[in-house]
Amino acid sequence: MKIVAASDSSLLVEFGNSVSEQLYARVLSLFRALLSERDPRIRNLHPGYASLLIDFDPLRVSHEHLTAHVRKLIGAETSIKNAASRTIEIPVCYDAEFGPDLGDVAAHNNISIEEVIHLHASATYLVYFLGFSPGFAYMGGLPEKLRTPRLATPRIRVAAGSVGVAGEQTGIYPVDSPGGWRLIGRTPVRVFDASANPPTLLLPGDVVRFAPISRASFEQTLKAQSA
């Protein structure tokens, strides 16, 4: 574990340099401990795969003081087990129209489109962190046979709710935005709603499963949500 000053207003706590649930458990533990303290001197927390960036007001708390506090929290973490994570089931319609890259993911891995859908909906994923855009969760745990590189040229517009894969990750586009992930389906559920509390469906540390739904069910859920 290493704590470095990332700027005059932030510290980066690095737990390691690989993607693993063990390392991430330590990120999550520190993140949750700091979040629950609601220290007004801390402005923002940014979890990563194996690190936590702490943004703070340097006129109210020093790097040294915060570093000591973080070391104390990390020292105490062995006795605190992470609270059980929530498991969230997200309905996904793997219709060809919503998954323009289903064929590419299948071809890249030498499997059928049906297998792509089956594998994606059978696995259990971990939300490592949110980034890219509000509510965009980087989820790890993608089955090996689904791993496909990003598009060489990102799409200019990806519709909100689109479910994509990239490398070892899967994710859902919360709002219409540009994007380079391979799209395999779409969820009718809103993963970002600025007026909701919390505004995002997913939080760091959540466990996620995808449930395949029909096009009819997709349209129905969409309609029920906007009503």
Place this chain on the structure above:
Amino acid sequence: MSILVKDPGFATTVQDLGRYGYSHLGISPAGAADSLSFRIANLVVGNDENAPALEMTLTGATLQFEEPAIIAITGAECSVEADGRREDRAQSIQLEAGSLVKIGHIALGARAYLAVQGGIDVPLVMGSASTHLSARFGGLEGRSLRRGDRLQVRQNSGLHSRVVRDGALPLVGVRTHTALRITRGSQQDWFDSDALATLLSSPFCVSAQSGRTGLRLTGSTIHPQNTAQLLTDGVPLGAIQIPPDGQPIILFVDQQTTGGYPKIANVIAADLHLVGQLRARNTVRFAEVRIQHAIELLREQEMWLKEIFAD
């Protein structure tokens, strides 16, 4: 009372000092790009420094005030006219009902701020009035102003305008050649001393592909000695990241909250307001300071802000 937008200018948004506490949900702070000029505008009209106000980019707005109001304009150099009279920046301007205020083309710097006594009345989203353009929330319906929009103003009768001391304004930085002070970044050890020396010794040009999410710089190329792929980690405001093409990017108020490129350095907090005034083709040079010095500079800036008011 309300303000009618006759001409929104190039890109005008409602901002405050930003939305904090939501980075772990992927939500960047947004907020005024030049927070120092923003705070001065609010303080001049007697507002809380975080009161919602307008940020105008490259071209000012033309606004009709339907009732009497007190306003102030700060930030970039631009002409200000109220009913055809020329007005100075960074001083309170008393408007009669029906006044037409025209903020002209921005000649130097990138962003001008208009604060109105009481503050712009928009719903707070996650505790902030700042417009989050990419996710379309906050400010006025999550977007830039359009012709015909009507902005409401909060009523607050207990506010008194203040006067900025003579000569204080030029200290706020709008210029074509900007020196930014930096501290070393999270991945400083990914770069050898030559890479840091290149960053510190060469001028960089602000590219046209720059905005509130980040400023792309062109000039000498910089490459990490470590060619491994960085595991995505959190990005501090003002981080200078080096993408594979070797051309630095300063990540700014609308940035993504995490990133996968190594960060060689970080603009110091006291100089972030200067980043908000950079525009395409401006020249930037970097100078390194130690973290403790950077914090002292921030403290001095806060002292200066308190002292520039004559009352």
